[in-house]
Amino acid sequence: MNKILKEKISESVSSVLPITIIVLLLSVTITPMPVGTMVLFLTGAALLIVGMALFSLGTDVSMTPMGEGIGAQLPRTKNLFIVILITLIIGILITIAEPDLQVLAGQVPSIPNNVLIWTVAVGVGLFFVLAMLRTLFKIRLSLLLIVFYAVVFILSAFVPNEFVSVAFDSGGVTTGPVTVPFIMALGVGLASIRGDSGAQEDSFGLVALCSIGPVLAVLLLGIFYPTNGAGYTAVTVPDVEDTRQAAHTFVVELPAYIHEVLSALVPIILFCAVFQLIFRRFHTMQLRKIGVGFVYTFTGLSLFLTGVNVGFMPVGHYLGQQLALSGREWVLVPLGMLIGYFLVTAEPAVHVLNRQVESITNGGISQRAMMLSLSIGVACSVGMAMLRVLTGISIYYILVPGYLAALGLTFCVPKIFTGIAFDSGGVASGPMTTTFLLPFAMGACEALGGNVMTDAFGIVAMVAMTPLLTIQVLGLIYKKKQNSEDASDVSAEDEDSIIVLEGAEHE
Template sequence: MELLTKLKEVGFSIAPILGLVTLLHLFVTPLGNGILPIFYGSAFLVIVGLALFLLGVDIGLLPIGERIGATVTRTKRLGALLFTGALLGVVVIVAEPNIAVLKDQVAGVNPAINTTVMVALIALGVGLYLVIGIVRVVFHLSLKWIYAISYLLLFTLAFLVPPELLGLAFDSGGAATGPLAVPFIMAFGVGIARVQQLQNDADNFGYISLALIGPTFALLLLGLLLPETTAQPGALSGIPEAGDFLTLLPAIISQVLRALLPLLSLCMVYQLLLLHMPFGQMLRIGIGFIYLFLGLTLFFLGANGGFIPVGFAIGHAIGTMHEYLLLAVGLLLGSITVLSEPSVWVLVDQVERITQGHVKKPVMLTALAIGVGISGFLAMLRIITGLPIWYFLVPSYLLAVILAFLIPDLFVGLAFDSGSVSSGPMASTFILSFAIGASYAVGGNPASDAFGIIIFVSMTPTLTVALLGLLYKRALARMANQGVHP
């Protein structure tokens, strides 16, 4: 049964977080009376919610996303295809759960930011770069040059933005490539690819990592228009409380309806004008949207009622107890998060298949765990010391862009996409709230220090897969010199 499979996948991804919180509660930072059972209850809601949500994506959104991409491409009207890509990019971000969570976190830390404007800019950024991704495939443009030019412009613009907006701008891209946007955009891209006459495997990658760039650009522009913020370092009125699920429920239902109705309406318009799918298929898609509604409702209930408050409380408690203990917990959090993310396991399977077994799954998993663990360590180091995010991001992405010109084309989009898929729901809920709590505890400014942790989770997998691509290229060269065919 599909739902049981999804429950197993999501349960596996969240179990390490449950184990870590339990150990911290027992031996390091007791959470207080009744908080741990509330956290377990919220984890149950998150697991069931994400499983229903992912099932809804599979049976509701993926088929219609792929069908829209293929049908609009067959019209051979580039304008219609680009308009559809931009529209889908905007609408899917409105419904993306990671963005909704990020919006709430920002509202609590930096009230100077209009979060409605923020979400609108993120959506427009995704729409713009989805258009660029379509143009790249249609006209067979070089993905590596798009990355090089985009990151050069992005970092140039970022030098003009206040620190309070910098981490958030980069995190917005990681949050935008969440559990709804990633499969829907990929399905749309697959639909386009199936109709293209000249197509290669490399064209199947790159859409997601391009979608990560767009929101960052958009929020950097917001930073230029909002030069001063009112975020107060160390200002803490009280740790958010866990529980109270029934009180949260009405607002969450309203939020989910507002998120899904534009997406449902868009799908219905395309069904009436272009797709004309039979009733049986539309009924299945309708059931998928019901799963989406139920899943998102339970997910937000669990995240807001338990995961985010407990993550905040643990980060604050550890930072208060001994700030350098944050380094060890950050290392551990990064490692277990990347290994428990289902999309990462899909990624390592892809790499092993593409390299015909030359890059083994255990090798890649180990490299990712070490890399993202180091990212978690560095993110906590930045919170403790207040080091600028530049010291970490510029060298990492400069190296990634250089490697893009040295590795096989197939690995270029795959490497950058891998960073996008590694920052799943746990990064935008538990880990980000942990970082915010830690920043308050050490007397930092969460607006400039805590935000940025999602992009830290994203950057290491990009470098890891790119380096593996370089190793694969050298292995192929050695085999060719020995007269061995791969």
């Protein structure tokens, strides 16, 4: 266990270090930063490293085996109603548990937190049921994606502009560090029951469909819920003068995030306990291991959320604001791209997805190739988001062509890449995006006098969109490589046949 933890810490350091260096360089060049704010950021980075390592280890030994076990057991009940009911409950519980959703709900005060959270949770629950039925009944993923994204864009035409960006953002934030490991593992478990040639491909795609549900739900909320328009809560930078005050800030805030993570994990643990009592899926040794894993997950997620919310959120807002006021606001685009490129590597759920992909494909799609594709995608999305902040162009001019291209590619790439690509879109837009990139865009938008609700919100949605393109392009490259190898094998077999025939003729 110690060796594995060291590997996880090393992985976390390599993920968090680049963004830390970028912020440090900016603070001594373009955007001088108060010492207290910098101390908050560095302390937050340290908590991120430890928290991400513990969380990653915890999900490997708790969430993943539990999700796979439930996924493998569900179809064996042979009662479709019970399967649907259990899946709906799981979807709602893990969504309410998602910390990213709490952050987004807190930034949209015109809608009560509970109303927004439950709306999104029901949306995810219903689409989680749909995703499970798709896996069991072998329904083509690309067909469902085309139908429901068409409904999303048609429905968005009837919603106030202030709600559109929030709705698309909600699709990204619901697939974060709590949701993704559990949903992906459950998908693997469901696919393992089928055992046919397409089961591996259909193990992906659950996250993709679960990302559509909240978008539709919030769009409907925007039509029927009576408000005076969506507002937002401005980010405040704590006034910290020395290291003692910085430490006090973290100590004061930590209990709130411990409570938040407990509220998130306890319903999942209780559900898993009831599941175990009914089905007796795991033996005593496995349960002990899963229990230890949940402790690691709880500790890691508590430290991670404290680090990003207390240390990273104010710094993201401050940097965006100062860059916009520097007289060189055009720098927001290339710097946003650089930050986005490295920030996605610090998303906990991204590493879960990459390991799952490498395992399912037996190394055919490496973690390195996945991470490079995701980084390029997120860099492009943040660059376009900063362009929106500077120009105020509508989010439709980016999302509509982007999704049309992504859906068009589903007909050209191997099926497994469609599932992986649309899953990766939800995974890339996790807590780092919500607590650093969104405040970064909000700070810049406020400084430039733009409309935060229409110009800054939507960055999460764009981060969720671009990996759909880059991962499917990776699929095209993979397909071309496989075709070349197959052609080489055929040529080699033909040569061997010719040699054999020539030898026979000579005899």
